[in-house]
Amino acid sequence: MPRSDDYDISKSIDLKDAVSGGSQQTSLEGFLEESSQAEQKINTDEVLEVYNFPTEELSRIEGITFADSVAEEVTDYTHGMHTYPAKFVPQIPRWAFRLAELDRGDTVYDPFVGCGTTMVEARLCGLDSYGTDISPLARMMTEVKSNPLFPEDPARLKSCTRKLLSNIRNDTTEEELTDENEYFNPPINWDFWFPEQAIADLVKIKRHILNFDPPVEVSEQDRELLEEFYLINLSSIVDTVSYQDENQIKVRKDDGKFEDGLPETVDLFEKTVEKNQRGAVEFAKKCGGDGLFANVVGEDARTQAVEENSVDLVVTSPPYINAIDYTMAHRRSLIFLDFFDQESYKEHRREYVGMTERAVTKDYYDELRLTGYDPIDEQIKKIFQKGERKDKIRAFILYQYFTGMEEAFESLDRVLKEDAYCVIVVGDNEIRNEYIPTAKYLNSIAESVGFDSVTNFKHYYRKVQLQTGRRSTGGKIDYETVLILQA
Ligand SMILES: C[S@@+](CC[C@H](N)C(=O)[O-])C[C@H]1O[C@@H](n2cnc3c(N)ncnc32)[C@H](O)[C@@H]1O
Numbered sequence: 494m495p496r497s498d499d500y501d502i503s504k505s506i507d508l509k510d511a512v513s514g515g516s517q518q519t520s521l522e523g524f525l526e527e528s529s530q531a532e533q534k535i536n537t538d539e540v541l542e543v544y545n546f547p548t549e550e551l552s553r554i555e556g557i558t559f560a561d562s563v564a565e566e567v568t569d570y571t572h573g574m575h576t577y578p579a580k581f582v583p584q585i586p587r588w589a590f591r592l593a594e595l596d597r598g599d600t601v602y603d604p605f606v607g608c609g610t611t612m613v614e615a616r617l618c619g620l621d622s623y624g625t626d627i628s629p630l631a632r633m634m635t636e637v638k639s640n641p642l643f644p645e646d647p648a649r650l651k652s653c654t655r656k657l658l659s660n661i662r663n664d665t666t667e668e669e670l671t672d673e674n675e676y677f678n679p680p681i682n683w684d685f686w687f688p689e690q691a692i693a694d695l696v697k698i699k700r701h702i703l704n705f706d707p708p709v710e711v712s713e714q715d716r717e718l719l720e721e722f723y724l725i726n727l728s729s730i731v732d733t734v735s736y737q738d739e740n741q742i743k744v745r746k747d748d749g750k751f752e753d754g755l756p757e758t759v760d761l762f763e764k765t766v767e768k769n770q771r772g773a774v775e776f777a778k779k780c781g782g783d784g785l786f787a788n789v790v791g792e793d794a795r796t797q798a799v800e801e802n803s804v805d806l807v808v809t810s811p812p813y814i815n816a817i818d819y820t821m822a823h824r825r826s827l828i829f830l831d832f833f834d835q836e837s838y839k840e841h842r843r844e845y846v847g848m849t850e851r852a853v854t855k856d857y858y859d860e861l862r863l864t865g866y867d868p869i870d871e872q873i874k875k876i877f878q879k880g881e882r883k884d885k886i887r888a889f890i891l892y893q894y895f896t897g898m899e900e901a902f903e904s905l906d907r908v909l910k911e912d913a914y915c916v917i918v919v920g921d922n923e924i925r926n927e928y929i930p931t932a933k934y935l936n937s938i939a940e941s942v943g944f945d946s947v948t949n950f951k952h953y954y955r956k957v958q959l960q961t962g963r964r965s966t967g968g969k970i971d972y973e974t975v976l977i978l979q980a
Contacts, residue, residue: 641780676700685746
C-alpha cells in the first residue's frame with residue numbers, strides 16, 4: 494500500500510552491492526566542496542543503486558559472525574509492523590554493526606530510534622541495545638518490535654488473538670461517542686477526519702484491548718507487551734479508516750477515499766494483527782531466551798539516558814530539518830491512544846529536534862538566534878533578513894535544529910566508549926531556496942564536540958516520493974550522507 498513512508502530508501506539500495514563494497518570514495522574535502530555546490534541536483538535514475546563504501550579499510554566488514562540469521566527483507570520479523578516516515582532499512586544498522594566489528598552482547602544505541610529498526614536488527618544480530626525517541630508512539634512501537642512476546646511459547650500469542658477477536662466480534666453494543674465514554678479521546682476534528690462508523694469501531698477495539706483478559710497464563714511483563722502489541726496494531730489502521738490521503742506525508746483529506754465503500758474496521762484489524770503476529774512469533778522464536786536486552790530509555794536525545802562510557806556503537810538517523818512533521822503524521826494515533834489530549838499535543842510538538850513550523854510561536858522567532866557556528870549562522874542571518882514572518886520562523890528552525898543536534902552529540906560523546914563509532918545517516922535540505930548542507934554542518938558540530946570525523950559517503954536512491962502536499966517546504970532529498978565519526 495503506498496503510504497507516507499514511500500520515502501523509504503529501501504527502494505533503491507542494492508544491499509548486496511553494499512556488502513561487497515565499492516571504491517567510489519568521497520573524500521572529506523571533496524564532500525565539503527560538493528556540498529557547497531548549492532542546488533546541484535543529482536539524476537538519481539542514472540545513479541541507480543550506488544552505495545559507496547567509504548574506504549578500503551572500512552569495507553573489510555564481510556559477514557556477520559555472531560548471528561546465524563537476520564532479516565533479509567525490510568519487513569521480516571517485526572520490521573514491518575507499523576509504517577513510519579523516513580525509517581531506514583534494517584540493512585543500514587546491520588552494515589554498521591559489521592563496520593564496528595561488534596561481538597555478541599556488545600551494546601548499540603540509537604538516540605532517534607523512530608520505529609525501532611536499529612534495535613530490532615541489533616537483537617536479531619545478537620546485540621544488546623538502547624533507544625530513545627521523543628515520540629511515545631515510536632517508543633511503544635520500538636518496545637513491542639524489539640522484545641520477544643511469550644519467549645517460552647510464542648504460539649500463545651495466537652490463542653490470545655483468537656480470544657480478543659471473538660470478544661470484539663461478539664460485542665454488539667453501540668459505542669457511545671460522547672465525553673462519558675472513557676475510551677473515546679477524540680482526535681482533533683474527528684468527525685471531519687473519520688466516518689462515524691469507523692471511529693466507533695476503533696473505540697470498541699480499543700476498549701476490548703484495554704480490558705483484555707488473556708486465556709493463557711501470562712507474566713506481568715508479557716501482559717503489558719501484549720497490550721502494547723495490540724495497540725500498535727490498532728494505531729497502524731487508524732489512518733486507513735480515516736479520510737487522510739495516505740499517499741501524503743502532509744495532512745490532507747481525500748473526500749473520495751471511501752467512494753467504493755468503507756473498509757470494515759474490525760476485518761482490517763484482524764488482518765493486520767494476523768500478519769503482524771506471524772512476524773512477532775518468528776521474532777520470539779529467534780530471540781526468546783537469548784539473554785539480551787532491548788531497552789527503550791529516556792525520551793530526549795539531548796539528555797543523557799544511558800550510562801557514560803557504556804556503548805559500543807551509535808547508529809542513527811536524526812530528523813530532517815523542516816521536511817517531515819512526525820507529530821502531524823501521527824497526531825490521530827497520538828491522541829486516540831491517549832498519549833496526549835489536544836492541549837498537551839500542542840506542547841509536545843515543541844519537544845522535537847527539527848521542530849515543525851506550526852509549533853513555532855512569536856516568542857521563538859521574533860529575535861535572531863545564532864548557533865555559534867559561522868557558516869550556519871551566515872545562513873540563518875540570510876534567511877532571517879529576508880524579513881517575512883515565515884523567514885524568521887525558518888531561521889529559528891535552523892537554529893533550534895543545529896543547537897539541538899549539538900546537545901545530542903555532546904550526550905553521545907559521553908555514552909560512547911573510547912574510539913567507538915558513531916554512524917549518522919542524514920539528508921541535506923532546502924529552506925526558502927537556500928541549500929542547507931546539513932550533513933556537512935553536523936560533521937563540524939560533531940568535531941567541535943570532540944568526535945573525530947573518520948570519513949563519510951553518500952548513498953543515492955533512485956526515486957523519492959516525499960510528497961509534502963501543495964506547499965512543499967522540505968525540498969527534495971535525493972541522497973543521504975553517512976557520517977562515520979569516532980568518539
Ligand atoms: C528519521 S527518524 C528515525 C527513524 C529510524 N531510523 C527508524 O528506522 O525508524 C527521526 C526520529 O527522531 C525523533 N526525534 C525528534 N526529536 C527528538 C528528540 N529531541 N529526542 C529523541 N528523538 C527525537 C522523531 O520522533 C523520529 O522518530
